[in-house]
Amino acid sequence: MRTCPRCALPLKNVRYDAVELDLCGECGGVWLDGGEGSAVIGPAADPALWQEHGAVATRTPTDTPCPADGAPLESIVLRHGRDEVTVEACPTCQGLWLDAGEGARVQAVVTAAIQESPQLQEPGFWSYLLQAVSGIPIEVWNPVRRRPWLTIGLIVLLTIVWGVEFALHLSGGEARLLELVNGFGYTPERLLEQPWTLVTYGLLHGGWLHLLGNLYFLYVFGDNIEDRLGRGAFLGIFLAAVVIGALAQHAVDLTTPVVGASGAISGLMGAYLVLFPRVKVYVVLLMARLKMRVLWYMGIWVGLQFLIAAEADGDVAWMVHLGGFFAGVLCALVLRRRGLDFFIDKQRR
Numbered sequence: 001m002r003t004c005p006r007c008a009l010p011l012k013n014v015r016y017d018a019v020e021l022d023l024c025g026e027c028g029g030v031w032l033d034g035g036e037g038s039a040v041i042g043p044a045a046d047p048a049l050w051q052e053h054g055a056v057a058t059r060t061p062t063d064t065p066c067p068a069d070g071a072p073l074e075s076i077v078l079r080h081g082r083d084e085v086t087v088e089a090c091p092t093c094q095g096l097w098l099d100a101g102e103g104a105r106v107q108a109v110v111t112a113a114i115q116e117s118p119q120l121q122e123p124g125f126w127s128y129l130l131q132a133v134s135g136i137p138i139e140v141w142n143p144v145r146r147r148p149w150l151t152i153g154l155i156v157l158l159t160i161v162w163g164v165e166f167a168l169h170l171s172g173g174e175a176r177l178l179e180l181v182n183g184f185g186y187t188p189e190r191l192l193e194q195p196w197t198l199v200t201y202g203l204l205h206g207g208w209l210h211l212l213g214n215l216y217f218l219y220v221f222g223d224n225i226e227d228r229l230g231r232g233a234f235l236g237i238f239l240a241a242v243v244i245g246a247l248a249q250h251a252v253d254l255t256t257p258v259v260g261a262s263g264a265i266s267g268l269m270g271a272y273l274v275l276f277p278r279v280k281v282y283v284v285l286l287m288a289r290l291k292m293r294v295l296w297y298m299g300i301w302v303g304l305q306f307l308i309a310a311e312a313d314g315d316v317a318w319m320v321h322l323g324g325f326f327a328g329v330l331c332a333l334v335l336r337r338r339g340l341d342f343f344i345d346k347q348r349r
């Protein structure tokens, strides 16, 4: 029988994702056997990475016995700047004890430390060049726990739809393509006649650059949201952003059909901002590569949408972007109450 190192009460066996956790119903502390930390919290809970990237400030032996093998636990202070958190780890079985709420703290401190770590590999020259030309961001460090199959599936789906569009264009020319855009693109004034277009417009793209840009952003921001919130919530955010993005377009233009997953992608960006505000991205500004918090990056992005609006050349459906973005922010504010700490809170009640 495993007992809580704080309360000496028996630990409960509960299932979280694919892992059996040992949880204390009294203090909300949790025991993670070696490797379970990475499966539950992510690579930020991997002690090998703490060491490598200098996140460990001090290690002190304690008298507290390991719940698994009884060896004395080690107290480890993880620190970045003024941010710190103290966890207990077992030097023999590599298990990890987290007090209530420490899961999120470990993730925040370790992510911050690794993003500034001199050991971190910067992306190379070619990606610098690509960034300078295209303006795309690259995440500094925000790995996922497992392969994001839904995000990958969506990328495949959007590519297939684009392939169909391209084939239609080749076989029937401009007229066939126009038919497709009129039938499945979103035109605000035709909402009642063609309600399906509220969703289908998000699958079509106006050009291959438009498609590639969207797929890239989908992969960069989508994988973490799928990982953190799960597939159901991810799909919910995606669809809400598609629909609300379309409805927002009513405010500016009733007659021009819009196509593109940009509304959905903007929604994922909004959700990412809520879930990972302190994660940084590399951006290239005036030929220099710098690390910028996602909060600033997205602030600039939203500002740019308003600038595009002021230009109003009609090529970019900026209102779809803004509608989708705020839909994503709202959804994530509601859905973020998922994750280890909230799960443990529920178990205690």
Ligand SMILES: [Zn+2]
Binding pocket: 004, 005, 006, 007, 008, 009, 024, 025, 026, 027, 028, 029
């Ligand atoms: Zn306890």
Ligand SMILES: [Zn+2]
Binding pocket: 066, 067, 068, 069, 070, 071, 090, 091, 092, 093, 094, 095
């Ligand atoms: Zn142990």
